[in-house]
Amino acid sequence: GAVVSQHPSRVICKSGTSVKIECRSLDFQATTMFWYRQFPKKSLMLMATSNEGSKATYEQGVEKDKFLINHASLTLSTLTVTSAHPEDSSFYICSARDQGGFSNSPLHFGNGTRLTVT
């Protein structure tokens, strides 16, 4: 089955530094990947839609200069949290859909990244 690999699974960083999270589709190509943030005891909040070869589309309220998204190839999207602050501590999850699939084919999720900013 389709596999999405997300790295790192856990990261601890100091306030003010930047952290890069990678999302790779291992056995399929994805023109579009999605980045979510999950707060404790909450559902997933879509942050942005990452489009290969073009700018990401950010949801309302998400700071594009703080959460930089790059989708340089059909199998890799990266999310960089810039100048991280403790309030950015959260669980970040990416997902992708096999571009060869039907329009209602399911999303495949990475295992998430637990970010802790100290």
Add this chain to the structure above:
Amino acid sequence: AQSVTQLDSHVSVSEGTPVLLRCNYSSSYSPSLFWYVQHPNKGLQLLLKYTSAATLVKGINGFEAEFKKSETSFHLTKPSAHMSDAAEYFCVVYSGGYQKVTFGIGTKLQVIP
């Protein structure tokens, strides 16, 4: 407009007893419906999906769900709970292609030995 309501934020069952996790939806389009499971600090794993074929859908790990259009429901069931089923479950609706995806708030399933 599109929405998903998971009626229970927390469900507790004894091992070996049936599981029922409830999900109601609303959508202006013909929706595709999915159930995902999330174990602690993990991503979401697809359990099963409904995409306008058979209304009773069988998934992995013995789970199944029935799409009932008249009740706008897509409840998840399992005849006999196992300890490994303890996790959080999300009901998800797609419509208009994957561009419109709505997650339920999640139901945490506790299995008591």
